[in-house]
Each structure stands twice: as C-alpha cells, then as structure tokens.
Amino acid sequence: MDAKSMVNGFNSVIMRLTRAPLLGPMMRKGFVEIAYVGRRSGKTFTTPVNYRHSGESILIGVAMPDRKNWWRNFTGDGGPITLRLPGGDRTGHAVAVRDERGRVTVRVRLDGPGADPAAN
Template sequence: MTVRSVVRRGVALVNLGVTALMDAPVVGRLVRRGMVEIRYTGRRSGQTFQTPVAYRRSGDQVVIGVSAPDLKTWWRNFGGDGGPITLLGLDGADRTGHAVSRRDERGAVTVTVTLDPPS
C-alpha cells in the first residue's frame, strides 16, 4: 500500500464524517455555516463526484480554499476557463455556478465560484 493510497483512504473517512455531521439534526446547521458539499463532473472521466469543502461567501461569490492541494485532484477540474459546479444545500437549496481554480506564487490554491442567479 502506497502513502498516497493511505492518504486517500484517510481523506475519504474524514469526508464521510464531515458529511454525516452536516446532516446531523443538532450540529448540522452549525457545520453547514462554513461547509458545503460540492458536485461536479470530472473533465477526463465524465464521472460525477461529490465532496465536502470549507468555504467563505460574499454575495454571489464563494471562495473555497484547497488545503494540501498537491494531495488532491478535484480542484484541477476548474483550471483555465473553469467549469460548472453545484453547491448542495447552500441557502437551503442546491445552487449552480461557474468555478475557476487558481494557484498563487506560494502554491496555495483557491477555487472561486460565481453563483448563478437563484432559480
């Protein structure tokens, strides 16, 4: 078993725990203040993926800071001109938008989502 596969298993377990907390009756509302689950389609695979992420919001912009970006690949789907994304349960409803990832000179990665108007 490689280090990378161990890390991926660990991340999968943490994601399951976070998702469970987001759905919990008592603490879910508190957790969802700074966490949201995203859904996107992989550029190469065409598969649909979901993962919880921490976010900051200002109006119709949502910024997702990608911790340990070199260990993760999901954000690479939004390089260049970016692509479509869905934020599940944001404002009590699923919200779609356009996401673009950027890596700064220090190597930090952020994904900026411009939300579509509510339907």
C-alpha cells in the same frame, strides 16, 4: 491505513455531519458539499469543502493542493459546480487559481437571480 483511505473516511464523516438534523446547521456555516463532473472520467463526484463568502462569490481554499485532484477540474476557464448551501442546492461556475506561493483558491459565481451567497 493509507492517506487516501483516511481522507475518504474524514470526508464521509463531514458529509454526514452536515446533513445531521442537530449538528447540520452549525456544520454548514463552514462546510459545503460540492458536486462536479470530472473532466476526464465524466463521473459525478461529491466532496465536502471549507468555504467562505466574498461579495457575490464563494471562495474555497484548497489545503494541500498538490495532494488533491478535485480542484483541477476548475482550472483554465473553469467549469460547472453544484453547492449544497443552506436553503438548497445552487449551481454556479467555478474557476481555480494558483497564486505565486502555490496556494489554490476556487472562486464560485452562483447562477441565476439572487446569486448573492450571503442571502442563503
């Protein structure tokens, strides 16, 4: 089994667990499913990511960013994103930044009134 197949299998399991009636609420405390449109393909993609709240933003740390491509859709001026948060889907604007040590963080500012992610 190649690495891409393993990652796809892992992501599939995590997405199912976040939607499960019993385990879902616990899983959603650390994971969120994101949806975005690929800049080049125009296709909609979904993937689970680990996240945390930081003030009025949601931060997504990208583990092993050189082996992943999804975050590249949010470089430069960033782009639209949808997050499946507890309480419902929320849209926002995401911007990816790579620091001097090569770490990548995607910062999401939610749209609309009540944009504080901690309120969800």
